Amino acid sequence: MSIEKDIKQASFKSAHSKAMVNIVYTNNWLATLQMEVLKPYDLTLQQYNVLRILRGHHPEPITVIGIIERMLDKMSNASRLVDKLLLKEMVLRRECPNDRRAVDILITQKGLDLLAELDVLQKQWEQQLYGLTESEALQLSDLLDKLRQSPPESEQQ
Amino acid sequence: MSIEKDIKQASFKSAHSKAMVNIVYTNNWLATLQMEVLKPYDLTLQQYNVLRILRGHHPEPITVIGIIERMLDKMSNASRLVDKLLLKEMVLRRECPNDRRAVDILITQKGLDLLAELDVLQKQWEQQLYGLTESEALQLSDLLDKLRQSPPESEQQ
DNA sequence: TGACATTAAATGTTTTTACATTAAATTTGT
DNA sequence: ACAAATTTAATGTAAAAACATTTAATGTCA
8 A cells, every 4th residue: 555545645745755654664564564474473572583593693693782783773672572582482591601691592492493493484475575676676776875875064973 | 774784684684684684774753853853742653643643533532542543653552641741731632523423533732732843843844954955856756665565475464 | 910991691670561340421222 | 222242442361571688709900
């Protein structure tokens, strides 16, 4: 559905604000769909993201700080997300040998198995939903990168 | 910053998943910036969005259902957001004359004044940040619309 | 070395979200 | 008209997010 219809807004004050609203709207749309896939597995989106980060480093461990650096939402509490995953036996905690302040986190076989199961659903879901061609998807990503670039006259991020 | 660097991921498995991650990342980026602007005014992003919806209908009232229909995030509790705005004297509640189940919500002058103040900041902020041309912004919005379209062989949304 | 600053993770607290339930008013169908 | 279903908004509750503080370990540097 076009965004104008779905949020009952006839027009936007500028192309930029329309794009911005569309990013927020599309993000919510994606998150809602993804949560529906995850719900039967009793995983939140954030827990799923953390698990995928851990798999990306498996069999190497990663510290909580390492997880935060790789999370899209840097604000959420990685320590408590790991707690939840620990209760579900999806991860292991180990004291980091180099730095006793830090804690190494590892994904368990149970976690890997769950992700493997979810990969299938995720793939089906992506194939069913994506209305973009490969090159359009790249173009979209480039435009988003460009959106986040400050113009030259303002200070660097 | 490019998304690969910022989330420390060297590559993505597909153009589509890269675009999807970039949408989520850009959405968080936008939300964080916007919250920084709102923080000194003690408004959350959701409260701000509700206020703007109310202004869009001013001087006509709008019911809670009407607000929900126009919100990007349909799940959040509009009734409680209105409560918060009521405490800040940004809105008024009135029994809806046609339907005594419904409640008419109106933005107050105080609310309008606050939004007017925020409009200036919002505009400055947009001008400073947008690295896209007008036509690129439209293109971005079109690509997002297209992303949300299911391919022809699957069922309608 | 020792004082001070910084870092990593956990914890406390408040607010917000997500989801279910409730209560009242309205609509529907007979 | 009346019972049943639906709609509208509010409320209850548990989980999660946001944000500050704490604790322990490490780094810095005179």
